[in-house]
């Protein structure tokens with residue numbers, strides 16, 4: 096067979112050739128735009144050419160701080176299409192972490208949505224490698240800003256050659272993209288995606304037994320393009336010629352519901368918190384959602400009740416999937432097998448609320464205290480993964496060896512596997528709390544509490560939450576002879592954290608359960624907290 100490389104540029108070329116009149120419908124700050132793949136392809140080529148003129152070279156990192164819209168999609172193809180590396184930056188991280196990752200990735204250029212400019216203006220003098228900023232706006236004039244040099248995206252595009260070819264002398268193993276994920280403590284960790292990994296992952300999104308993305312789909316990724324490439328959907332949908340609906344900045348459940356009806360969305364993807372909001376909207380309003388064939392839900396466990404409400408009340412098929420930044424991300428997809436169709440409604444729901452079975456192309460192992468666990472739905476162990484779209488290290492980070500060793504990625508997720516091979520996530524070894532799809536470090540909150548003179552020990556655990564899936568609750572032991580109140584402790588730590596990081600409650604305990612080596616036994620503590628709340 097021929098050894099032709101698996102590259103991202105040709106995916107856009109394919110859309111230009113075979114799906115030229117299919118559309119991307121994009122909500123920006125000011126407008127709703129409709130562009131064909133012929134136009135998107137030409138704009139992508141102009142962007143590659145303009146980036147070259149700005150001095151961007153093979154291997155350089157191109158950062159984005161942006162919502163889901165067509166311009167972001169164009170950078171998704173222009174950066175790797177010219178051999179550079181797309182670095183999507185999570186705008187919800189703290190300014191300190193944003194500075195760190197831009198410097199660590201050595202971004203040469205930053206593409207920024209107009210409403211996100213203030214975030215970067217405040218930290219500009221700390222950015223060590225950025226040579227130019229590009230604002231993505233619909234307005235003709237540049238916004239007032241102290242960023243320099245500052246270009247306007249549309250003006251920049253005008254300077255580019257609409258026939259600029261996609262670069263072909265790229266190795267399929269070369270970096271195409273990167274994304275940082277939160278660590279338990281300290282700075283975020285970078286994951287680099289290769290062209291090959293992204294292309295193979297895109298095929299997987301098209302498989303009939305996963306998301307089955309195809310030309311006939313109208314796809315609306317709600318998961319941000321700064322979260323693992325919107326789960327790879329922009330790449331797959333462009334390649335397969337699906338219509339794409341990009342919901343733009345600061346969308347609301349109402350906008351999502353309206354878009355589903357108006358554009359006859361067939362497949363959409365997001366974290367459970369999004370779907371809880373949309374569910375409320377759909378229940379209150381009169382919307383026609385009959386076009387939907389799949390609502391993909393991942394990033395946190397999809398609550399059984401959410402699946403049930405979407406399917407039984409609204410008749411909207413709901414699909415639960417699992418993955419991580421390190422895995423590009425699709426790893427498992429929950430789907431009933433042909434011979435499970437006669438299960439009771441409850442039985443089907445039980446199965447589908449699991450994270451599902453491994454997609455073809457990957458390998459998994461689940462390691463418990465005594466080696467690999469039996470696939471009996473009972474024994475628990477850590478999920479290990481390997482395959483062509485699983486990272487092999489963190490980018491220039493000496494913390495890599497704790498997660499990547501013996502040829503496997505150690506996910507930190509504790510799972511059971513049933514006889515059908517479906518995994519169910521039971522716990523996680525990493526000390527992080529996932530609230531509404533974003534990570535909160537329990538360790539950092541614990542350290543903040545422990546700086547208070549009255550606090551002897553503090554442990555922060557995740558409690559189940561109907562809206563956010565998990566919320567932090569602090570468990571505190573006071574020094575003997577000291578007294579303090581919940582509110583005083585919360586005020587003490589408040590200046591250090593974003594509002595959504597603040598624990599929902601502080602509970603006082605006489606002691607915190609510990610392992611034989613003195614580590615907090617979080618699972619036991621969580622049970623005690625649940626008992627306290629009677630949940």
Ligand code: AMP
Nearest residue numbers: 276393394395396416417418419420520
């Ligand atoms: P991230 O790297 O931010 O995408 O987070 C990945 C982590 O989110 C995984 O290691 C899991 O702990 C968690 N996660 C992702 N999808 C699911 C899911 N469907 N159910 C439960 N946890 C999930």
